[in-house]
Amino acid sequence: MDSNTKNISGSLCPAMASADILGDKWTLLLLREMFLGTTRFGAFQKAIPRMSPSILSKRLKTLEAAEIIIRKSAPTSQAADYKLTRSGRELGPIVENMAIWGMRWRKRSIAAQDCDVGGFMWDFHRTLNTEGLPDGETVILVQISDRTDLSMWWVIANSESVDLCPTDPGHDVDVYLTATLANLVALWLGDVGVREAVEAKTVFLDGSRHLTNTAHDWMAQSPLVGVKPASSGR
Structure with a gap:
């Protein structure tokens, strides 16, 4: 040696x-x-x-x-x-x-990865902005339209905690959020805004008018949403 x-x-x-x-x-x-x-x-x-x-x-x-x-x-x-x-x-x-x-x-390669649904939904539920929700309990049913397994997730939020359930907990749903996993990840990463996504029909909201109209206030977002990708080649 x-x-x-x-x-x-x-x-x-x-x-x-x-x-x-x-x-x-x-x-x-x-x-x-x-x-x-x-x-x-x-x-x-x-x-x-x-x-x-x-x-x-x-x-x-x-x-x-x-x-x-x-x-x-x-x-x-x-x-x-x-x-x-x-x-x-x-x-x-x-x-x-x-x-x-x-x-x-590395954001492009991160977004292109085979994202784990359970891991992503765990991040999604704990980054929900509860301050943008009404007082009391709010139940959001997230429907991932391009998945057959683990495609429905109930997010139960109040001012003190946010719980995540992969099976129906039996609560009345206040708002339905439907998107493919890729479009939901893009929304969470801040690549697209709520209004823009709804208008483009890549994300669908249905339910309480107040909650659909104020989705930009309560929608979950990555804590690093403000970090912009570096310019290509620099």
């Missing part, structure tokens, strides 16, 4: 040492969820449905061994809470800046 090979395999570069722990999509998605407030194993599964339980368990153990998170037994149940340490909290700006970079430089 020559000296150059030794330098690569035994590098003291801190960036490489960090990449050994963080350079994995599942780890980054898991950390993102923790920065958004998710702490339970079951909640991680709902937010990242493509991540198998075995991979989730392995990544949690890796982060715990690296002292980026700690596992704490919940006092009122058998479930455990996973909490960020000081080291873990310092990763917040790093993960956020990676997301901003992705929106600026």
